[in-house]
Amino acid sequence: MGIIIGIFEEGMIYAILALGVLITYRILDFPDLTVDSSFPLGAAVSAILTVNGMNPLLTLPIAALAGAVSGLVTGLIHVKCHVRDLLSGIITMTGLYSINLRIAGRANLPFFNMETLFDNGFTTSFPTFLQPYSKMIVVLIVLLLVKLLLDLFMKTKAGFLLRAVGDNQTVVTTLAKDSGLIKIEGLVIANALVALAGAVMAQKNRVFDISMGTGAIVFGLAAVIIGMNLFKNISFIKGTTAAIVGSIIYKACVAAALSMGLVPQDLKLITAVLFLLILVLGGVHKKKVKFRA
Amino acid sequence: MKKQLLSLLVVLVLVLSLTSIAGAEAQKTYTIGIAQFAEHPSLDNCRIGFIEGLAEAGYVEGENVTYVVQNAQTDMGLAQQIAAQMAQECDLVCAIATPMAQAAFNACMDSGKPVIYTAVSDPVGSMLANAEGKSDKAITGSCDLLPVEAQLKMIRAILPEAKKIGILYTTSETNSESQLKLYQETAAAYDFEIVASGISTGADIPLALDTLLPQVDCMTNLTDNTVVSYLAVVLDKTNAASKPVFGSEIEQVKNGCLASEGVEYLSLGKETGALAAQVLEGTFAGDIAFVSSEGGDMCYNSEVAAQLNITIPEAEAARGVDVTKE
Amino acid sequence: MLELRDVSKVYSPGSVNENCLFRHFSLSIPDSQFVSVVGSNGSGKTSMLNMLCGSIPVDEGQILMGSQDITKIKDFKRYRNIGRVYQNPAMGTCGSMTILENMSMADNKGKSFGITPGVNKRRIDEYRELLQKLGLGLEDKLHTPVGALSGGQRQAMALLMSTMTSIEFLILDEHTAALDPKTAELIMKLTDRLVREKHLTTLMVTHNLRYALEYGDRIIMLHEGHIVLDKAGEEKANLALDEILALFNQISIECGN
Numbered sequence: 001m002g003i004i005i006g007i008f009e010e011g012m013i014y015a016i017l018a019l020g021v022l023i024t025y026r027i028l029d030f031p032d033l034t035v036d037s038s039f040p041l042g043a044a045v046s047a048i049l050t051v052n053g054m055n056p057l058l059t060l061p062i063a064a065l066a067g068a069v070s071g072l073v074t075g076l077i078h079v080k081c082h083v084r085d086l087l088s089g090i091i092t093m094t095g096l097y098s099i100n101l102r103i104a105g106r107a108n109l110p111f112f113n114m115e116t117l118f119d120n121g122f123t124t125s126f127p128t129f130l131q132p133y134s135k136m137i138v139v140l141i142v143l144l145l146v147k148l149l150l151d152l153f154m155k156t157k158a159g160f161l162l163r164a165v166g167d168n169q170t171v172v173t174t175l176a177k178d179s180g181l182i183k184i185e186g187l188v189i190a191n192a193l194v195a196l197a198g199a200v201m202a203q204k205n206r207v208f209d210i211s212m213g214t215g216a217i218v219f220g221l222a223a224v225i226i227g228m229n230l231f232k233n234i235s236f237i238k239g240t241t242a243a244i245v246g247s248i249i250y251k252a253c254v255a256a257a258l259s260m261g262l263v264p265q266d267l268k269l270i271t272a273v274l275f276l277l278i279l280v281l282g283g284v285h286k287k288k289v290k291f292r293a
Numbered sequence: 294m295k296k297q298l299l300s301l302l303v304v305l306v307l308v309l310s311l312t313s314i315a316g317a318e319a320q321k322t323y324t325i326g327i328a329q330f331a332e333h334p335s336l337d338n339c340r341i342g343f344i345e346g347l348a349e350a351g352y353v354e355g356e357n358v359t360y361v362v363q364n365a366q367t368d369m370g371l372a373q374q375i376a377a378q379m380a381q382e383c384d385l386v387c388a389i390a391t392p393m394a395q396a397a398f399n400a401c402m403d404s405g406k407p408v409i410y411t412a413v414s415d416p417v418g419s420m421l422a423n424a425e426g427k428s429d430k431a432i433t434g435s436c437d438l439l440p441v442e443a444q445l446k447m448i449r450a451i452l453p454e455a456k457k458i459g460i461l462y463t464t465s466e467t468n469s470e471s472q473l474k475l476y477q478e479t480a481a482a483y484d485f486e487i488v489a490s491g492i493s494t495g496a497d498i499p500l501a502l503d504t505l506l507p508q509v510d511c512m513t514n515l516t517d518n519t520v521v522s523y524l525a526v527v528l529d530k531t532n533a534a535s536k537p538v539f540g541s542e543i544e545q546v547k548n549g550c551l552a553s554e555g556v557e558y559l560s561l562g563k564e565t566g567a568l569a570a571q572v573l574e575g576t577f578a579g580d581i582a583f584v585s586s587e588g589g590d591m592c593y594n595s596e597v598a599a600q601l602n603i604t605i606p607e608a609e610a611a612r613g614v615d616v617t618k619e
Numbered sequence: 620m621l622e623l624r625d626v627s628k629v630y631s632p633g634s635v636n637e638n639c640l641f642r643h644f645s646l647s648i649p650d651s652q653f654v655s656v657v658g659s660n661g662s663g664k665t666s667m668l669n670m671l672c673g674s675i676p677v678d679e680g681q682i683l684m685g686s687q688d689i690t691k692i693k694d695f696k697r698y699r700n701i702g703r704v705y706q707n708p709a710m711g712t713c714g715s716m717t718i719l720e721n722m723s724m725a726d727n728k729g730k731s732f733g734i735t736p737g738v739n740k741r742r743i744d745e746y747r748e749l750l751q752k753l754g755l756g757l758e759d760k761l762h763t764p765v766g767a768l769s770g771g772q773r774q775a776m777a778l779l780m781s782t783m784t785s786i787e788f789l790i791l792d793e794h795t796a797a798l799d800p801k802t803a804e805l806i807m808k809l810t811d812r813l814v815r816e817k818h819l820t821t822l823m824v825t826h827n828l829r830y831a832l833e834y835g836d837r838i839i840m841l842h843e844g845h846i847v848l849d850k851a852g853e854e855k856a857n858l859a860l861d862e863i864l865a866l867f868n869q870i871s872i873e874c875g876n
Contacts, residue, residue, distance in 0.1 A: 002377075002380070002381030002382075002404075003377075003378055003381055003382075006374065006377035006378065006381070009377075010370075010373065010374060010377070014370075097493065101464060101465070106467060106470060107464060107465045107466060107467045107470065108391065108392070108395075108419065108467035110395055110419055110420040110421075111420070112395075112398065112399070112402075112420040112421075113420065132403075153734070155736065155737050155738075156733070156734045156735060156736060156737050157723075157724075157727055157731075157732040157733055157734075157735055157736075157737050158732050158733055158734055159737060160716070160720060160723065160724050160732070160737040161724070161732045163713065163715065163716060164713045164716065164724060167713040167714060167715045167716065168709070168710065168712070168713050168714070170705070170710050170711075171710075171711065171712065171713050171724070172695075173694055173695045173698060174698045174701075174702070174703050174711070174781065175698070175724060175725070175727075175728045176695055176696065176697075176698040176699040176728060176729060177695055177732065178693075178695050179695070204399075205373055205395070205396065205399050206395075206399045207392075207395045207396075207399065209369055209392055209395075209467075210464075210465040211367070211369055211392075211465055212369040212370070214368070214369065215368065215370070219370070251374070254371070254374060255374060255378065258363065258374065258375065258378055259378065267366070267371070268366070
């Protein structure tokens with residue numbers, strides 16, 4: 001039972017990251033490598049603020065804001081300096097590494113003896129039978145809130161434009177809107193979500209570590225693609241659900257591989273094979289055809 | 294059809310994971326989890342020593358102990374997941390290296406399972422222990438802080454003229470930071486000056502050395518994972534410049550460093566195993582202060598010394614081990 | 620009024636392939652005029668539209684919209700007064716979004732796209748009415764993604780969307796070329812109706828000489844960046860299809876087609 005709870009805790013935190021990747025990869029068609037650094041950025045901000053005595057809950061919006069700024073930087077580099085999408089992400093990712101070290105002050109910042117998002121007056125007030133699930137419940141609340149807001153946002157006028165710019169940039173231009181600005185907006189929202197995931201992760205692990213972002217983008221992409229393949233032919237609204245489910249499945253596969261006593265060296269290979277199986281069984285991922293003016 | 298196959302696969306994987314856990318819980322002997330952060334000779338020695346140490350105390354694998362060994366391969370996410378899993382299925386978790394120790398500590402905080410860590414350079418700074426070396430949670434372990442004083446003393450004995458020691462460290466490795474700090478604080482007592490150069494990845498090493506080497510008389514290694522992994526690159530440069538490198542562990546001396554007064558991880562592991570035995574017998578882990586490695590395992594490489602035209606003073610040679618003669 | 624004044628455009632300048640398409644080209648279209656543009660491949664028809672809309676910059680000369688010089692204005696800003704329909708039916712709509720969502724976006728052109736509901740529920744009946752006029756049954760498929768529609772249906776939507784708000788200019792870039800003859804006919808009739816209803820200043824590039832003659836107030840034939848035929852009003856009405864065809868063949872042969 002504990003393992004299942006663990007899978008959901010981890011899976012749902014990474015699902016917040018997957019929602020961010022959903023926006024960049026799926027909606028904007030932008031392979032955004034900023035994620036590998038904006039995830040630890042959120043963690044660093046949340047950790048240092050918590051260590052300095054701020055309410056852990058309050059650190060979350062601030063971490064998201066920091067992530068938003070990192071998305072803004074990538075967006076500006078891409079749109080205003082005309083740097084290719086992949087490279088703009090790499091530039092921000094590289095620079096953020098140093099900034100993350102500066103923010104946290106060190107490469108590893110633990111806060112074991114502090115109140116965290118998961119260990120405070122609210123969670124200890126849960127009845128005993130709910131205690132084992134308290135972390136899961138907190139993550140679930142954050143995740144559902146994020147998903148709900150994102151789903152709602154996608155139904156607003158601004159959300160329509162965001163979806164339109166990834167689908168067909170020409171339509172946005174003929175609507176007399178600057179498609180570059182909208183791309184930036186998408187990157188801002190996506191990286192805010194990724195940093196929020198990082199902050200929640202730091203709160204759960206009670207530690208910030210500079211290397212915690214390594215492979216974050218790979219995870220996010222895998223979660224989104226697995227989810228999308230499981231629920232094919234769906235409109236975006238279900239896309240958020242798909243990304244969340246994809247994230248949990250990915251974590252479950254890793255846990256299963258570990259439990260089956262696989263040699264750790266082979267773990268990545270097993271993950272890759274599972275990933276491939278899901279892609280193949282789910283049908284080859286058809287990339288939407290893009291038209292340019 | 295495909296969808297069914299797919300869901301079948303997912304269900305199968307989940308069921309398999311559940312049954313194997315149930316299997317582990319049914320054991321009557323102790324299940325001890327060993328969670329190692331990275332694949333690395335020093336850390337491997339910790340693990341081997343830990344198992345030996347427990348065996349010496351009467352906890353023998355296959356008789357009354359079952360080991361679950363996992364390696365996170367330096368993946369932080371995986372480390373968390375391994376820790377969470379072990380916190381559930383094991384009676385005691387041995388965590389090797391700082392990030393793994395933090396993950397295990399955090400995961401076991403709720404379940405109350407004891408955590409025994411090793412290869413942690415700064416348990417207090419990593420918040421695994423309080424200032425007295427103890428904790429109010431079920432955690433204790435061993436610290437592999439380098440015997441910096443002994444190392445500096447040895448360098449002084451071998452190189453009486455040397456003034457500046459170069460140190461390469463990885464900015465992302467928290468162990469290296471604390472070790473470096475210790476070197477900087479202690480160096481003056483032996484009339485040395487430390488020149489440090491930070492790198493972010495192994496690829497930065499050649500350039501960093503090109504700048505660092507002309508400024509220093511010799512180099513000394515921390516237990517920095519990145520630098521140690523790229524030791525061949527380091528030695529290539531230092532040999533070309535005819536400057537000796539002092540290691541932080543015997544393996545490095547075997548691989549071409551001049552000498553080291555390093556941590557002996559095998560015995561550190563054994564001590565850690567003894568701690569675990571104490572905990573299994575009922576002592577609350579938090580009440581046991583963490584132990585530190587006892588330095589003094591001096592070793593040197595006479596071939597390297599000959600190449601560099603350096604004579605190892607007799608006093609040093611007498612107390613040390615020549616790794617080429619093993 | 621829409622005007623290209625003394626415009627020059629060189630492609631791949633400085634390379635072996637340097638190709639001067641327009642040299643001191645001028646064209647003026649009075650308000651509410653419906654102009655059909657014909658010409659062989661490479662005659663500069665689409666380039667002319669792209670220069671007007673700002674998709675490609677001009678090297679020299681001015682572009683005027685009304686009395687305003689828009690030469691330096693970015694493309695997306697120009698579209699405030701321009702509607703455009705492309706040859707590819709997929710270009711004018713968002714395939715992953717529903718008919719209703721597409722219509723709502725088009726309806727909001729020129730206003731701010733903020734954090735307010737994307738669909739204005741009070742306008743749905745009006746969208747239905749507009750769609751009904753197309754006679755394609757789209758009014759019953761409001762929640763269908765546009766990507767699931769046929770090319771003709773998408774093009775009809777694109778046309779409707781581009782003219783939903785109060786624009787002054789309509790740019791049609793071979794917008795019937797990718798459709799079957801029957802649908803093309805339908806789209807042309809719809810175009811004519813919308814242009815007349817809304818008094819739009821329209822520039823229509825077409826390969827169909829019959830449409831060029833049948834619809835619009837003025838016909839222009841382009842050849843290698845020059846206007847070789849420009850007839851309006853009575854003169855245009857008296858033009859026979861054969862005459863145009865003859866001229867068209869003549870320039871095509873010169874090109875070696």
